Amino acid sequence: MDNLKKKNLKKKLSIVDLAKQLNISPTTISFILNGKAQEKRISSELVERVLKQIEEVGYKPNALAQSLRTGKTMIIGLMVENIANPFFANIARLIEEKAYKNGYKIIYCSTDNDSAKTKDLLRIFQDRHVDGYIISPPEGIEKEVDGLIDNGSPVVLFDRYLHDTKADFIVVDNAGSTYEAVNHLVKNGYKNIAFITLDSLQTQMQDRLKGYEKALNEHALSHHVKEISYYQEEENIIRHIVAFLERKPELDAVLFGTNYLGVSGLKAIKKLNKRVPEDLAVISFDDHTLFELHSPDITAISQPIEEISEKLITILLGRLNKTSKAKKTQSAVLAPELIVRGSSRKIKA
Incomplete structure (x- = not known):
């Protein structure tokens, strides 16, 4: 190893150091690194000499300095409720894939549906100068979201x-x-249908409850709703579901408001030695790989994950790259699919 390379290992090179080594201006190197050599009429020979020197000395541009020059870090902040949940994990993976193809990297985190934690994470992302945000928001961060948008x-x-x-x-x-x-359950002969959901005022949970209530009202059937607090240990969730089902022996079907409530619900049903669907039909919101492995397999409301991911990143990239001409808020309401499986089959007469 020559003396120059040894020296470079001890001291991180700056663009000024590199310019001195090549006896050219830092501005010229900056133009080359930012792909503007042709625009600035820099000769191909000089470009080749700069790139060769960069490779030899292991020069790495300072990311913060680059972002100050370009106004971009090429980083997107992705904030989800729980990255371990298959729904959010799949969304994150697809967004990351398309973002990377467009030159952006993703930093993601879980908010645990906690507004205080979300505000702290937003401050961290702001300190990192991320270019844009994709968020599944808890309640109470409206001011922070509008502040981000007002700041560009x-x-x-x-x-x-x-x-x-x-x-x-x-x-x-x-x-x-x-x-x-x-x-679907009513059509298959079920009359006493419960809805086990989360105790939440968030729009998605309130809308799921409204759909359940509307259908039962149209058929003049009784409501049986159990709300469970967010982020309890699974053992506690199972215990609450067991107690609810024991208090409601008349139930013949249950709709779970999320996939993790559905998984816990199946464990509760097993504890009670009830058969699916003979004793209790089951449908869960959000599909899960475990639902196909269960016997019988579980009917699920499947969200269009690929379409959601595509629209999210397309809208954000349009805003980031100034290709979107939309000045007003853009929104879309997509249609989930009811995947009918064995857990909700028709009751035999």
Whole structure:
């Protein structure tokens, strides 16, 4: 190893150091690194000499300095409720894939549906100068979201939206999908249908409840709703569901408001030695790989994950790259699919 390379290992090179080594201006190197050599009429020979020197000395541009020059970090902040949940994990993976193809990197985190934690994470992302945000928001961050947009950072919300904010959003037809699920159960002969959901005022959970109630009202059937607090240990969720089902022996079907409630619900049903669907038919909002492995397989309301991801990143990239001409808030309500499986089959006469 020559003396120059040894020296470079001890000291991180700056663009000024590199310019001195090549006896050219830092500005010329900057133009080359930012792909403006042809525009600035820099000779191909000089470009080749600069790139060769960069490779030899291991020069790496300072990311913060680059962002100050270009006004971009090429980083997108993705904030989801829980990255371990298959729905959010799949959304993140697809967004990351398309973002990378467009030159952007993703930094993502879980908010745990906690507004205080979300505000802290937003401050961290702002300190990192991320270019834009994709968020599944908890309640109570409306002011922060509008502040980001006012400061020039585009924000796209998904899974739920915040009333009276300036953010673009993508959601699904939550009310229509639970309405369809309940009608499917009624058509198959079920009359005492419960809805086990989260104790939440968020738009997606409220809309799922509205769809359930609308369908039961149209058929003049009784409501049986159990609301469970967010982020309890699974053991507690199972215990609450067991107690609810024991208090309601008349139930012949249950609709779960999320996939993780559905998984816990199946464990509760097993604890009670009930058969699916003979004793209790089951449908869950959000599909899950475990639902296909269960015997019988579980009917699920499946969200269009690829379409959601595509629309999210397309809207955000349009805002970031100034290709979108939309000045007003952009939004879309997508249609989930009811995947009918063995857990909700028709009752034999």
